[in-house]
Every structure is written in C-alpha cells, then in structure tokens.
Amino acid sequence: MIAHDLFVPSPLLVLSSGTMLMLVSIAWRRSITLSLSIGLLTLLLALAGTDHHLTTGQHGVATLFIQDRWADYTTALILLSSICILGLSWRNLLHDTAHPTDEYPLLLLLGTLGATSMVFSANYIPFFLGLEILGISLIGLVAARHHHLTASSEASMKYLILSGISSAILLFGIGLAYAATGSLYFSPPVATDGISHGIPIAAATMILVGIFFKLSAVPFHMWIPDVMEGASTPVAAFIAVVSKIAIFSSLVRYFSAGEMQPFLNDTMTAVIILTILGGNLLALRQTSLTRLMACSSIAHVGYLLMAFLSPGQLQSGAIVVYLAAYTASTLGVFSVISALAANGDTDGTSIADWKGLFFSHPFLAVIMSLMLLSLAGIPPGIGFFAKFEIAAASVERQRDLLLAALVIGSVIGLYYYLNVIRTMMTPDIVQIVTYNRKNYPELTGLALVLTIIVIVGGLFPARLIRPILPAPVTIIPRSANTIAPDIDTAMRYAIHDISP
Amino acid sequence: MSDLLSISALCCHDGAAMHILAILSASITVVGAIMVITRSIAVHAVLYLVVTLLSLASVLSLLGAPFAAALDVIIYAGAIMVLFVFVIMMLNLGQPDSDREKEWLRPRAWFGPAVLAAVLCGELFFGLRDMPDAGPISMITPRDVGLMLFGPYVMMVELVSFLLLAGLVTAFHIGRYRMEDR
Numbered sequence: 001m002i003a004h005d006l007f008v009p010s011p012l013l014v015l016s017s018g019t020m021l022m023l024v025s026i027a028w029r030r031s032i033t034l035s036l037s038i039g040l041l042t043l044l045l046a047l048a049g050t051d052h053h054l055t056t057g058q059h060g061v062a063t064l065f066i067q068d069r070w071a072d073y074t075t076a077l078i079l080l081s082s083i084c085i086l087g088l089s090w091r092n093l094l095h096d097t098a099h100p101t102d103e104y105p106l107l108l109l110l111g112t113l114g115a116t117s118m119v120f121s122a123n124y125i126p127f128f129l130g131l132e133i134l135g136i137s138l139i140g141l142v143a144a145r146h147h148h149l150t151a152s153s154e155a156s157m158k159y160l161i162l163s164g165i166s167s168a169i170l171l172f173g174i175g176l177a178y179a180a181t182g183s184l185y186f187s188p189p190v191a192t193d194g195i196s197h198g199i200p201i202a203a204a205t206m207i208l209v210g211i212f213f214k215l216s217a218v219p220f221h222m223w224i225p226d227v228m229e230g231a232s233t234p235v236a237a238f239i240a241v242v243s244k245i246a247i248f249s250s251l252v253r254y255f256s257a258g259e260m261q262p263f264l265n266d267t268m269t270a271v272i273i274l275t276i277l278g279g280n281l282l283a284l285r286q287t288s289l290t291r292l293m294a295c296s297s298i299a300h301v302g303y304l305l306m307a308f309l310s311p312g313q314l315q316s317g318a319i320v321v322y323l324a325a326y327t328a329s330t331l332g333v334f335s336v337i338s339a340l341a342a343n344g345d346t347d348g349t350s351i352a353d354w355k356g357l358f359f360s361h362p363f364l365a366v367i368m369s370l371m372l373l374s375l376a377g378i379p380p381g382i383g384f385f386a387k388f389e390i391a392a393a394s395v396e397r398q399r400d401l402l403l404a405a406l407v408i409g410s411v412i413g414l415y416y417y418l419n420v421i422r423t424m425m426t427p428d429i430v431q432i433v434t435y436n437r438k439n440y441p442e443l444t445g446l447a448l449v450l451t452i453i454v455i456v457g458g459l460f461p462a463r464l465i466r467p468i469l470p471a472p473v474t475i476i477p478r479s480a481n482t483i484a485p486d487i488d489t490a491m492r493y494a495i496h497d498i499s500p
Numbered sequence: 501m502s503d504l505l506s507i508s509a510l511c512c513h514d515g516a517a518m519h520i521l522a523i524l525s526a527s528i529t530v531v532g533a534i535m536v537i538t539r540s541i542a543v544h545a546v547l548y549l550v551v552t553l554l555s556l557a558s559v560l561s562l563l564g565a566p567f568a569a570a571l572d573v574i575i576y577a578g579a580i581m582v583l584f585v586f587v588i589m590m591l592n593l594g595q596p597d598s599d600r601e602k603e604w605l606r607p608r609a610w611f612g613p614a615v616l617a618a619v620l621c622g623e624l625f626f627g628l629r630d631m632p633d634a635g636p637i638s639m640i641t642p643r644d645v646g647l648m649l650f651g652p653y654v655m656m657v658e659l660v661s662f663l664l665l666a667g668l669v670t671a672f673h674i675g676r677y678r679m680e681d682r
Binding site for chain 1: 552652653655656658659662663664666669670672673674676
C-alpha cells in the first residue's frame with residue numbers, strides 16, 4: 001500500500017540515506033576526511049538522481065510532495081551550491097586538528113535535505129519541516145567556527161531567536177489558513193462561504209511575513225548582515241545561496257495557483273521597493289566584505305521578487321536566469337574570499353585588507369572583479385543578461401515604480417561593487433606581510449570553474465531560458481466530500497459531528 | 501482523558517460556555533508561558549511549564565481534539581516534565597539537600613502555579629458538573645493516528661526525525677565548545 005500511495009522525490013531519499021550512512025561512519029570512527037567524502041558522494045548521487053523518480057504518484061490534493069521541472073531545477077541549483085560549499089570548507093576542516101568536526105558535513109547535509117524538502121513540498125507539513133531542518137542546521141553551522149567563538153555564538157543566538165520568531169509567525173499563518181480552508185495544501189487560502197473574509201487575508205499575510213523574514217526582505221532584514229558576518233565564509237555562502245533559493249522556490253510555488261489578490265500585490269510592491277533600495281543603501285557603508293555581500297544579497301532578493309511579481313511570457317526565463325546568475329556569482333565571490341583567507345585572527349574579510357590584490361594575486365583579483373561585475377549587472381557576466389531579463393519582464397507588465405527602483409538600486413550597486421575593485425587596484429604601500437594569506441590551489445580551481453560558468457552563461461544565456469515555473473493548479477473548493485481523508489479532515493468530521 | 505472529553509462535549513453543546521472556557525484556558529497558557537521564561541530559578545519555571553502544558557491540553561480538548569490533549573498530558577506534562585525535574589535535581593548538587601528543599605518549598609515558589617492549576621481544575625469540574633448527552637462522537641483513536649503516521653505521513657515522520665537529529669547535533673555541537681572554552 002505504501003509503495004504506490006507514496007511519492008518521495010529521489011534526492012530526498014538519497015540525502016536521507018547519506019545522512020544515516022554518515023552517522024554510522026561517525027559512530028564507527030571519527031574521521032573528517034571520511035565524513036567529507038561521504039557528504040560529497042551523497043550530494044553527487046542526489047544530483048545525478050534529480051530528475052529520476054522512483055515512484056510517480058500524483059493523485060490530486062492528497063500528495064505531500066510534487067515533482068515538476070521547477071522543483072528539479074531548484075534542487076539541482078541547491079545541490080550544486082552545496083557541493084561548492086563543501087569544497088570551500090574542505091581545507092579549513094582538514095586543517096583544524098584541535099577539534100573533531102564531523103558535525104560540520106553532517107549539518108551541511110541535513111541543511112541541504114531541509115532545503116530539498118521545501119522545494120518539493122506541495123503541502124504545508126513538508127515545507128515547514130524542511131524550513132526547520134534547514135534553520136536548525138544553520139544554527140549549528142554558524143556556531144562552528146573555532147577562531148571566533150564569541151562572534152559566531154552571538155550570530156547563531158541571533159539567528160536562533162529571529163528564526164524562531166519568524167517560524168512562529170509562519171506557523172500561526174498556516175494554522176489560520178487551515179482554519180479557513182480545511183486543507184494543508186500549499187497555496188494561498190481562498191475565502192469560502194461561512195468563513196469571514198479576514199481570516200484568509202490574515203493567513204496569507206502572516207505566511208508572507210514568515211517567508212520574507214527568512215528571505216530577508218527589507219522590513220525583516222536586520223539579522224542577515226550580523227549572522228553572515230559571524231559565520232565562517234562557506235557558511236555565509238550557504239545562508240546567502242542555499243537557504244534563499246529554497247525559500248524563493250517555495251514562494252514561487254505557493255503563489256503558482258494564479259493571480260495574487262490585489263492587496264497582496266500592493267504589499268509586495270512596497271516590500272520590493274524597500275528591499276531594493278534598503279539593501280543597496282545598507283551596502284554602501286559596509287567595511288566588511290561579508291557584510292557587503294549580505295546587503296547585496298538583500299538587494300538581489302528584491303530583484304528576484306520583482307521578476308516574481310511580473311507574471312507573463314518573460315517571467316519564467318527571468319527567474320531561471322537570475323537564480324543561476326546570483327548563485328554562480330555569489331559563490332564565486334565567496335570562493336575567492338575563501339581562497340585568500342588568512343590563518344590568523346583576522347579572516348581577511350575587511351575590504352581594506354584587499355588593497356593591492358591586483359599586484360599580489362592578479363589572477364584571483366581578475367576573477368573577483370568579474371564576479372562583482374556580474375553581480376552589478378555588467379557584461380560579459382551572466383548578471384547583465386539576468387538583470388536585462390528582469391527589466392524586460394517588468395516592462396511587459398508595466399511595473400514603472402519597480403523599474404525605477406531597479407534602476408536606482410543598480411546605480412547604487414555599481415558604486416559599491418566598483419569600490420571593491422578600486423580598492424583591489426590601489427597599490428598597497430605597506431606590503432602585505434601582516435596578513436599571512438595562504439594560497440589554496442583547489443579553491444582557485446573552483447573559482448575558475450565558476451568564472452567559466454558565469455562567462456559562458458553571459459555569452460549564451462538562451463539555453464537557460466525555459467518555461468519551467470510550476471503550472472497553475474486548480475484549487476479544489478472546500479467541501480467535506482472532496483478533501484482526501486487524512487488526519488486533519490478526520491478531526492474536522494469529528495467536530496462537525498458533535499456540533500448541533 | 502474522559503474528563504477532558506466531557507469538556508469538549510460540553511463546549512460544543514453550549515457555545516457561550518465554550519468561548520469563556522477556551523479564553524480562560526488560553527490566557528492561563530499565555531500567563532504560564534510568560535512566567536516560564538521570566539523565572540530565574542529552574543524549578544519554579546518547571547512548575548509553571550507544567551501548568552502551561554495542562555492548560556494547553558484543555559485548549560486542545562476544547563477545540564475538539566481530545567486525543568491530542570491526552571497525548572499532551574501524558575507525554576509532555578507527564579513524562580517529559582518528570583525528566584526535566586529529575587535532571588534539575590541531578591545537576592544542582594552544590595547545596596545540601598535539606599536547604600535546597602526548603603528553598604523550593606517556600607510558598608513563593610508554588611503559589612502562582614497552584615492558583616493557575618486551581619483555575620484549570622475548576623474549569624474541569626465545571627465541565628463535569630453538567631455533562632450533556634452529546635450525540636455520536638466519531639473519535640480519533642490511537643489506531644487511526646498510527647495508521648496515518650505509518651501510511652501516508654510516513655515520510656513526514658522521517659523528516660521530523662531528521663529535524664530532531666539536526667537539533668540534537670546542533671545542541672551538542674554548541675554545548676561542547678562552551679565546555680571546552682571554560
């Protein structure tokens with residue numbers, strides 16, 4: 001009965017088995033190399049099996065997971081990013097002989113599992129569980145930093161509290177949505193007769209607030225610079241890339257049912273303008289490269305949401321290209337930061353430390369400049385085309401206000417990205433002797449691969465533009481007969497029966 | 501459990517009473533939860549936590565979920581709280597036992613939780629007093645829940661277990677560095 005009733009996406013299966021295998025191997029003998037290898041192998045296997053699914057059981061609303069090209073695409077992005085991040089942290093973990101750090105790859109794998117679960121979810125339960133698995137793994141990952149224990153503990157405490165609050169709001173919204181519709185299907189609640197009109201609106205708003213919190217859209221963005229600064233560089237990349245892709249992908253799926261309600265549309269417009277301007281303005285004053293990337297990731301979320309709010313012919317292509325561009329460029333920047341990481345107390349993320357990089361490490365400096373230009377939206381990087389697509393999608397829907405915000409945000413963005421490049425070009429009068437930068441050849445290789453992706457994607461972006469967004473689904477209206485018999489409806493029956 | 505059932509039957513019979521009872525239980529839950537996080541002595545917080553969980557159970561039963569309420573009482577207010585108290589007693593080995601017990605048995609420690617618990621108890625008696633003849637109730641039995649958890653929701657159970665694993669590893673991970681840091 002289970003075999004054909006259940007639909008389980010295969011990446012989820014592979015990731016869970018890999019996690020258990022890693023647990024067994026840790027119990028047997030603690031070896032960081034072995035754990036990292038198992039983690040890498042699991043991620044590769046999951047990537048290989050992304051679009052092969054063992055069972056296909058999509059019967060109506062009762063399914064917990066859904067599988068379509070959108071889920072496959074975002075899963076592939078998440079898995080590729082996790083592989084990159086594992087590669088970024090490999091050296092650091094091997095060098096840290098003082099502590100057995102098997103927890104790191106374990107938590108990384110669990111976080112990826114949570115993100116994958118969110119991407120595939122067609123029901124509130126796997127979505128929320130995935131979100132929590134991702135969040136709790138991130139708390140541990142943020143705190144896993146030995147040279148800066150106080151800073152990282154502080155960051156993980158901040159993340160714990162703020163993510164707890166946002167989860168509570170989200171859960172309240174889910175509860176209200178269930179009260180209004182009687183189903184846990186992952187789509188905005190629609191008002192039905194007998195329920196007051198306010199409940200579905202309140203539910204959708206609270207769920208959106210929770211999602212914005214995790215996405216760090218502007219009224220709810222305060223945590224991300226602090227948390228990313230406190231975390232180690234690979235973990236900061238994980239927060240900026242994997243968790244944002246997963247949540248954005250869920251947001252797109254959540255509203256895939258059709259047009260948004262007008263008031264949500266207005267709210268989203270306001271949030272997007274605030275996010276683009278706020279993220280860019282915050283980034284202007286940053287002196288730490290990690291904080292700068294955090295603020296710029298806020299702004300990029302704003303651009304992504306802009307594409308999300310402009311449904312039309314071009315929307316799908318814009319979202320797909322922009323996600324790929326953002327992922328590749330951000331990972332590129334973080335891999336250069338890791339490749340140049342210092343051993344000592346400073347981790348070399350202060351922008352002033354990057355003075356004269358064009359003279360000491362010309363190759364890495366060129367890669368870094370390319371990535372920053374791609375983020376700013378300048379050719380030949382893929383970022384140019386991505387931003388162009390977003391602007392085109394917005395023009396198609398005549399979002400004038402949003403377009404103005406995009407232009408202003410891009411100009412501000414250009415300033416701070418170019419500022420980093422200018423710093424790298426300034427000859428350093430005091431030679432770099434204080435910062436004992438080590439050169440990691442394999443990280444340089446990784447950065448090179450990402451550069452190739454960014455440039456090739458920028459030259460031939462047409463292959464990426466495909467209609468893969470989730471297809472609109474019909475929402476089954478609430479009635480006692482059509483809802484599949486599961487626990488919650490059974491409870492509903494119980495209430496109906498005993499009420500007069 | 502049967503007492504809780506009776507409350508649920510009563511409330512659906514009488515709308516106004518249900519509202520008052522539900523609001524009362526919910527406010528006890530909130531007050532208890534606030535007290536839990538503001539107490540500085542762990543045992544006092546635990547006492548409030550017990551009351552919070554009990555009132556949460558009565559809210560659940562008022563919502564028509566007696567099975568969830570029973571689980572809440574048995575597992576949380578029962579088993580897990582016993583574990584909490586046990587661990588706290590194990591860890592506080594500094595003072596002499598008699599002093600410690602005297603400290604814990606002061607009225608200041610148990611007066612608040614006792615009042616809240618008394619209100620809950622009164623609610624229960626009120627529910628028992630005029631127990632109406634409720635019609636046929638289709639109960640959710642443990643068997644139904646088990647079939648659901650091992651049937652369609654089996655993957656969710658797995659995900660929850662991974663969530664617990666993540667929490668465990670994270671707590672251990674952070675806690676260990678704290679210990680080594682000292």
